[in-house]
Amino acid sequence: MRRRQAKKHTILPDPKFKDVMVTKFVNNLMLHGKKSVSYKIFYDAIEIVQDKVQDENPLDVFKKALSNVTPGVEVRSRRVGGATFQIPTPVRDSRKQSLAMKWLIGYSRKRNEKTMAQKLAAEIIAASKEEGAAFKKKEDMHRMAEANKAFSHFRF
Template identity: 60%
Template sequence: MRKRKPKMRIVEPDPRYGDPVVTMFVNNLMWNGKKGLAFKLFYDAMDIVEDKVEESAYDTWKKALDTAMPQVEVRSRRIGGATFQIPTEIHPKRKVATGMKWIIKFARQRNGKTFAEKLAAEIMAASKGEGAAVKRKEDTHRMAESNRAFAHFRV
């Protein structure tokens, strides 16, 4: 490699929960640089979750994120004219980022009035082990399991 690895940016903790992971989630949620709006939407969704669930909204969100994070993924690799789907372990930071992006993506695709309601519904569904983000994780794991025979091609 010609270049050295870039320095990791330090993410500030969010004002309500004091967790940098929440700020990372809001950064993924943000559109067109509107971070204040993204924080408002996230906190509104957390208030909706707080009303509907017995445990705290923060714990529900953490549980949803853990449930949506994939452990393995498949990577395409061309070997001798054939393309194989090779299952590989995922780096811990990539796991978290992928889980966040899936929750946000499928919250945007949900039916509902406001985005806060959609996000709250996706968080509650993911914390129960349901929802589209968890389904995507299970599909990814199933694909990795079915291609386990090609694991010896891993680099």
């Protein structure tokens, strides 16, 4: 790269749990700059998770769900001699985290519960049990990488 590296933004921890991961998740959840609405949705979802899973800490359930959805490898398209190959490559740590958050939020938006908090809580619980659409997305990505392992020597 010709220019200097971009500076990493420091993200402050959230007011309730004092956790930076929660703030990153809320920033991804936010629509149209409405962070207070996003915080309300997240905290309501965590309360619903606490009601459904009494024996565990809801924040631990959330972190377990994120770790279960986090991908290890992804496939990237690369043209070699007129043919396009899907080449498996390892994912950077920051990208792993953001992909997991985006998948969790995206698939919770597509669920059929009434409110966004209920949708998010259901997806978090499902992901912590290694089921649900976000976990399936990770499994599909790993399966694609495994199927295209023969092309890994084209890695750039």
